[in-house]
Amino acid sequence: MAIGPVQMLVLGFEDPKFTGEIIAELQRLKEQDIVRLIDAMAVQKDANGDITAIQLSDLSPEEAQEFGAVVGALIGLGEAGEEGAEAGAVAGAEALEDGHVFDEAEVWYAADTIPNGTAAAIALIEHRWAIPLRETIARAGGFPLADEWIHPLDLVAVGVMAAEEAEALKA
Secondary structure (H helix, E strand, O other): OOOOOEEEEEEEEEOOOOOOHHHHHHHHHHHOOOEEEEEEEEEEEOOOOOEEEEEEOOOOHHHHHHHHHHHHHHHHHHHHHHHHHHHHHHHHHHHOOOOOOOOHHHHHHHHHHOOOOEEEEEEEEEEOOHHHHHHHHHHOOOOOOOOOOOOHHHHHHHHHHHHHHHHHHHO
16 A cells, blocks of 8 residues: 555644535545545534544545554655554554544644633545655655745735844845
8 A cells, every 4th residue: 555645734723614614625625535534533522611522534534544554664664664564554543443543632722722612613625636746756766855834924024024134234
């Protein structure tokens, strides 16, 4: 099983208005094999502090165990070589027996950290589009030297720093 890069998103929502639009977009991306939702958990706290939590995953329980085995094997390989890979595969598969990375403890942790009238979500998203690109680069003898995301707000911050430097030079 080839896995793509996995991104963890942690999102906050003030005065959340969930209409199903986010789930529909994730479904569209899944159908196009662009991303796959490994696991997601959303926690909403109403004005009275009552909690509603949901979990979603694109993986069947069997796929989740297979994913856990691959991740566990990679971690085990790094920790203790081939023996570690075997032990890690078993541990990883067992850890995802219920099909979810996030468990009830994370629900209560998230609920404790958000104020009433808000929501939070955490999602593990596998970037499926990157698998063929990664394999093509590897066949060409390439390997990653750096791997970072640049977000729009990062670009705004660069602009702010440039403005501050320009202002400092005028002084």
